[in-house]
Amino acid sequence: MNHLYPGRTFGKATRDAYGEALRDLGRDHEEIVVLDADLAKSTKSATFGEAFPDRFFNVGIQEANLVGMAGGMASSGKVPFISSFAAFVILKGFDQLRMAVSYPKLNVKVIGSHGGISIGEDGASQQSVEDVALACALPDFVVCVPSDEHQMRAVVKAAFEHHGPVYIRSGRPKAPLVYDTTPEFAFGKAATLRDGSDLTIIANGLLVAAALIAAERLAEDGIEARVVDMACVKPLDEDAVRSAAEDTGAIVVAEEHLLHGGLGARVAQAVATSHPVPMEFVGLDDTYAESGDPAGLMEKYGLTWKEVDAAARRVLSRRTAGAAR
Amino acid sequence: MNHLYPGRTFGKATRDAYGEALRDLGRDHEEIVVLDADLAKSTKSATFGEAFPDRFFNVGIQEANLVGMAGGMASSGKVPFISSFAAFVILKGFDQLRMAVSYPKLNVKVIGSHGGISIGEDGASQQSVEDVALACALPDFVVCVPSDEHQMRAVVKAAFEHHGPVYIRSGRPKAPLVYDTTPEFAFGKAATLRDGSDLTIIANGLLVAAALIAAERLAEDGIEARVVDMACVKPLDEDAVRSAAEDTGAIVVAEEHLLHGGLGARVAQAVATSHPVPMEFVGLDDTYAESGDPAGLMEKYGLTWKEVDAAARRVLSRRTAGAAR
Amino acid sequence: MARSAVPAAAPDVAALRDRARIIRRHIVEMLHEAASGHPGGSLSAVEVVTALYFGGILRHDPENPEWPERDRFVLSKGHGVPVQYAALAMAGYFPVDELRTLRKIDSRLQGHPVLGTAPGIEASTGSLGQGLSIGLGMALAARLDDMDSRVFVLLGDGECQEGQVWEAAMAAGHHRPANLIAIVDYNKFQLDGAIEDIIGLEPLAAKWESMGWKTREIDGHDMQQVVDALEWSTQAGEPVCIIAHTVKGKGVSFMEGDNAYHGVAPSNEELPRALSELERGDPEEENARALGSADVLDRAEASIDASAESNGKGGGR
Amino acid sequence: MARSAVPAAAPDVAALRDRARIIRRHIVEMLHEAASGHPGGSLSAVEVVTALYFGGILRHDPENPEWPERDRFVLSKGHGVPVQYAALAMAGYFPVDELRTLRKIDSRLQGHPVLGTAPGIEASTGSLGQGLSIGLGMALAARLDDMDSRVFVLLGDGECQEGQVWEAAMAAGHHRPANLIAIVDYNKFQLDGAIEDIIGLEPLAAKWESMGWKTREIDGHDMQQVVDALEWSTQAGEPVCIIAHTVKGKGVSFMEGDNAYHGVAPSNEELPRALSELERGDPEEENARALGSADVLDRAEASIDASAESNGKGGGR
Numbered sequence A, B: 001m002n003h004l005y006p007g008r009t010f011g012k013a014t015r016d017a018y019g020e021a022l023r024d025l026g027r028d029h030e031e032i033v034v035l036d037a038d039l040a041k042s043t044k045s046a047t048f049g050e051a052f053p054d055r056f057f058n059v060g061i062q063e064a065n066l067v068g069m070a071g072g073m074a075s076s077g078k079v080p081f082i083s084s085f086a087a088f089v090i091l092k093g094f095d096q097l098r099m100a101v102s103y104p105k106l107n108v109k110v111i112g113s114h115g116g117i118s119i120g121e122d123g124a125s126q127q128s129v130e131d132v133a134l135a136c137a138l139p140d141f142v143v144c145v146p147s148d149e150h151q152m153r154a155v156v157k158a159a160f161e162h163h164g165p166v167y168i169r170s171g172r173p174k175a176p177l178v179y180d181t182t183p184e185f186a187f188g189k190a191a192t193l194r195d196g197s198d199l200t201i202i203a204n205g206l207l208v209a210a211a212l213i214a215a216e217r218l219a220e221d222g223i224e225a226r227v228v229d230m231a232c233v234k235p236l237d238e239d240a241v242r243s244a245a246e247d248t249g250a251i252v253v254a255e256e257h258l259l260h261g262g263l264g265a266r267v268a269q270a271v272a273t274s275h276p277v278p279m280e281f282v283g284l285d286d287t288y289a290e291s292g293d294p295a296g297l298m299e300k301y302g303l304t305w306k307e308v309d310a311a312a313r314r315v316l317s318r319r320t321a322g323a324a325r
Numbered sequence C, D: 001m002a003r004s005a006v007p008a009a010a011p012d013v014a015a016l017r018d019r020a021r022i023i024r025r026h027i028v029e030m031l032h033e034a035a036s037g038h039p040g041g042s043l044s045a046v047e048v049v050t051a052l053y054f055g056g057i058l059r060h061d062p063e064n065p066e067w068p069e070r071d072r073f074v075l076s077k078g079h080g081v082p083v084q085y086a087a088l089a090m091a092g093y094f095p096v097d098e099l100r101t102l103r104k105i106d107s108r109l110q111g112h113p114v115l116g117t118a119p120g121i122e123a124s125t126g127s128l129g130q131g132l133s134i135g136l137g138m139a140l141a142a143r144l145d146d147m148d149s150r151v152f153v154l155l156g157d158g159e160c161q162e163g164q165v166w167e168a169a170m171a172a173g174h175h176r177p178a179n180l181i182a183i184v185d186y187n188k189f190q191l192d193g194a195i196e197d198i199i200g201l202e203p204l205a206a207k208w209e210s211m212g213w214k215t216r217e218i219d220g221h222d223m224q225q226v227v228d229a230l231e232w233s234t235q236a237g238e239p240v241c242i243i244a245h246t247v248k249g250k251g252v253s254f255m256e257g258d259n260a261y262h263g264v265a266p267s268n269e270e271l272p273r274a275l276s277e278l279e280r281g282d283p284e285e286e287n288a289r290a291l292g293s294a295d296v297l298d299r300a301e302a303s304i305d306a307s308a309e310s311n312g313k314g315g316g317r
């Protein structure tokens, strides 16, 4: 996918960082148990499993049972980290996440790997385009989509330190680096990666690097874009949203997800209740993707810096038109 | 619940109208088959089952299998109408709705009954507060939340005439009447029930009647609210949303659903991409409800005309403040 | 019910029967007061729940509901929770008076069990099919911690149609926790009618056995059989399923086997009738009824046949 | 494969074996070309799929894929779709050349089957556990319309851990369609390792029987046994499950039973080796291998033991 991120260095996949961070946490915290549903090698929960086989359960191809078991373990004092592909753990385990985790507010961390369409060739059945919409529909869940390996490490740590349910989406491909080292991170707090006064681009996951590239291109044309990494979709950093609206007057939201129910929808509501400004959204418009190489899919389905750049110019021209009226 | 809807006449529950409309359709259309998962007496699919036992399948307490079977029947030319509580058919059948219905765009109609918290005493496990968020995350699904028995009849007819997947939420309690008779109805078209120039209230389900009452109260104070019945959440009537924003400059959205992922979120995105104006939202803020009588719950969780009225006044004062700046 | 690892003495079965009768009274009274809820499946589970809480089976401590080494009882068929609330109140978890708040706003006694509300509730259920997975998680957590806590999970027969039950059954059959006990309240009815008309479960024991469980079938209203089976289950050293043949609505003549009472509370007229039947707690007579296990099964079958005809009533939700 | 209700003559088993060999060649070639996908579970299902499409079992019409009275084949273990694409191409649904487009952007040959893309695909699968429900829906739809279409559903063994499989099995056991046939590709491995290490399925036949199905266990690489079992299945008059004991990666020596090839395509170096093994299509030799059913099972067991040690490889996704 390198050509989609000109000038960016690539780090590990967020799933790899997840496996390592989890193994490191496991050293100090006996209460952590890890469960996977026959995708441990892919989600990288196997990294923990190899280090701590006694606290690792591969429950087989049973996502509903996976979640229920985690609920039972959590109510007995364990801290379960459970994983599968996002498309399976969230979509097949939803009612179980509701009853056995969200509703009793139990201390379960859910990791949906292979989020988005950048998983590539396996096609739509394995590509989660709606996990954020569903996870945010679980009251009391914290929902995060980290942008690179460094941020993933920070998110895993925050998830462990938070007592309550957390959903984290991880990705399959190597991710372009956004940070040099593990950043400061807190749920409900966005990171401003670049300041600007003309508009704000709010993004998460792979779209953060795309947003940074778009901002550079826009700057070449004298447009100064603020770029905000909103890894934490819920709770949303409403202050950051409000400032973006007030300070820059136009917002683009970009994510590897359906337009429905994701970061864009949540930011739109926050903008509407605080300081309405023109917005544009980059995401999937009511469609699944298909099989193909990751880069080709990101291009075909419009999830590169080019669409972010175009959305930025669109929203600016709308703002200008509005001001002229 | 009568005291929550002062001055309104009550009709049947939308679930009752559903059962009757389905039975009537069944007379003329041999290809309709009906499946339920051990809630036929509650969802009222039993009304069809009694009339056409050969085309009725009670598949037992198996929501995943229910959806899969419907997919198989649809690809063999049947037109399945399948039902259970919204909390079960959508939440436990989500991945199946994705793979066996939405992704292959099959002609299956899904009815989630006992939507919302107005089902009352059974409590949170049976109350669907997130079905719209999930159903809208199924590409190609049409999603509707009818407001009364008359509109439900129109929606069922439209669902049958549309070739493709449709989700309809029905309700348990008797619903206050919004229409006198079966209204004109088309997917993607909202109904303006009352015109006004000061703000627009967009609602669906039980909140439409609440919106009409709120509009009357507001009128007493000289505030003229447009009231739009947006039974069809997806596809959204974007023209109606844009006109509301342009003509009235302030919008309140009210629904018996989580604030996340429902009508409000979808309208907010449409407003942000067309004509940004201040908005307020009435719904459940990241919480389940509980057991209790329906009216008491609607009051405790803020889903009556009073909250719609308050939101209207809030949004107006925000607009005035904005204009003053 | 004390924090003793071993029950002091053989449970007094006659006393348990009397407690069961009182629990039934609480059930009909609280449902009448709530004017909604599920009498049928609450009443069919009374003997099992009574034996667990009062027959020296469940090691628990009402003074300290979160005692980590306690045994757990997970009511997977959550709509039957009135029977559990009655038992918890009588065991001292909360005042018996609180039963009147069932299903009312702000009550700790939710219409289906909610973990974190009423003390003594171990899992949130109400969406059927989930409790065995939760119980398996608890059983494995206890094993990890070298605790000998046992986990009892009560399932509905209709509930056994849910695939997740068989996921958990298969997983338990693989992991073989020695402390996991499933009990099926085999009352032959689900919401819309007779199990055997909707999706039959027979051969039910063979299903569990094929998943690697030891099984035992009992008359779920014969208190002696219930107590014996539960005691046996804790000694089995592997996952055990007790299939308890029961009668839906048991103990209230007009509810027995009439599935209209699956989800309809007793009316003002019905309440006194029900209570007076439960008043006559003549131990001899009860004994005679409870012993008639063949009779119980016959009645269940007769009622299945009957319901096939009269499906006008029922449901109610 | 014509639209004939009855196969003209007994299938030529030697010819079927040769076709199976060619299908295997297509599988390794298309996966190599795609540089991703699932060889192991595609190769283990070759004999079953070959017999279905070319052994006079499946009544279908490549000229008219939507012929309403056709039999259906639902590949529930969707990741094995290369075997089905190869069969469909050879049967004439689309050009064999198109196999090279597998998993590429805009291709009709998606990485997992998608209804409405490649002709001949009957259901969208890839999320495991769903195909039997879909097949049951098709079977009951045919019964409603008085058509004698049959529905064959191929499941993975790991897939049988999903609860939805048992929901559908139980529902079919209740409704008893005479035209529903499940086939389990029992290759003893799932993604992360050996079935028996993760969640064992034994006794598998007992599980299906307890759900009301008739079962038959066969060597899934013995073409004669496969054809016989499939023919028997269409005559059974009730739901039938064929448990086909197979070897994951069958036919490519270095893939056989090495679960690293669950989801890793053959490399540039491996492709010629694989193809040359599949070239030696000496019917005598193949015959000898295919007959060795005991041998097949031994090998599967040996490989299970082996994998317990070497779990460094594998997965790949």
Ligand SMILES: Cc1ncc(C[n+]2csc(CCOP(=O)(O)OP(=O)(O)O)c2C)c(N)n1
Pocket: B037, B038, B039, B061, B088, B092, C038, C040, C041, C042, C044, C077, C079, C080, C126, C127, C128, C129, C155, C156, C157, C158, C159, C160, C185, C187, C189, C190, C191, C192, C248, C262
């Ligand atoms: C997943 C799910 N589907 C449907 C329901 C609605 N429901 C409540 S009780 C019931 C019947 C349960 O039958 P059974 O398990 O036999 O319970 P019992 O006869 O003991 O009341 C149903 C379908 C539910 N609570 N959960």
Ligand SMILES: Cc1ncc(C[n+]2csc(CCOP(=O)(O)OP(=O)(O)O)c2C)c(N)n1
Pocket: A037, A038, A039, A061, A088, A092, D038, D040, D041, D042, D044, D077, D079, D080, D126, D127, D128, D129, D155, D156, D157, D158, D159, D160, D185, D187, D189, D190, D191, D192, D248, D262
């Ligand atoms: C619901 C679901 N969970 C997980 C996966 C990921 N996955 C793909 S193949 C596979 C293993 C399947 O094993 P089996 O059914 O035995 O297939 P085979 O051995 O024939 O490849 C898994 C877990 C999936 N596709 N669907």
Ligand SMILES: [Mg+2]
Pocket: C041, C156, C157, C158, C185, C186, C187, C188, C189, C190
């Ligand atoms: Mg029952």
Ligand SMILES: [Mg+2]
Pocket: D041, D156, D157, D158, D185, D186, D187, D188, D189, D190
């Ligand atoms: Mg396998």
